[in-house]
Amino acid sequence: MQSREVRFQALLMSVMADVYRYAFWLCRDPHHAEELVQETYLRAWRSLDSLKDDKAAKTWLITILRREHARCFERNRPDISDVDPEVLAGHGGYDTSTEAFSLRRALAALPEEYAEPLLMQVIGGYTAEEIARLLELSPSAVNTRLFRARSKLREVLDGPDRDMPATVQADHELS
DSSP: OHHHHHHHHHHHHHHHHHHHHHHHHHHOOHHHHHHHHHHHHHHHHHTGGGOOOGGGHHHHHHHHHHHHHHHHHHHOOOOOOOOOHHHHHTTTOOOOSHHHHHHHHHHHHSOHHHHHHHHHHHTTOOOHHHHHHHHTOOHHHHHHHHHHHHHHHHHHHHOTTTTSOHHHHHHHHHO
């Protein structure tokens, strides 16, 4: 029994921050994210024997987390709250720069079908094949969504006047 506990703790310690960050992104509520993570760990503990390769623990836990999040919507629709920068500051730092703020707003404006694979790749470090397995899509569909997500972000972040010289831009704004 002791070795099972040690194995489980080692698996959790290696991916704990990523699992919480993904849970927070899914529900955008720190309390609900903590509940999701706890339920994920409980389900993972119960089915630990089904994990054959410890290197796949992160993917395995994220899959459990996604399914648990979906179960919440089967039961009831939770209230979605705005992200509080103070809450995130305690979980690995929070960039308060203008660029980071613009990026977060642009990401929030993306449809979930594009934002989810992009965040899984950028934050989670997953490959397109791994994302495809987790989201139950084909790798080409994931690559298409990643391409469209980046294109939409570029459109929002660059804006229509981004490439215009400063003097022309000032004249354009005055007219």
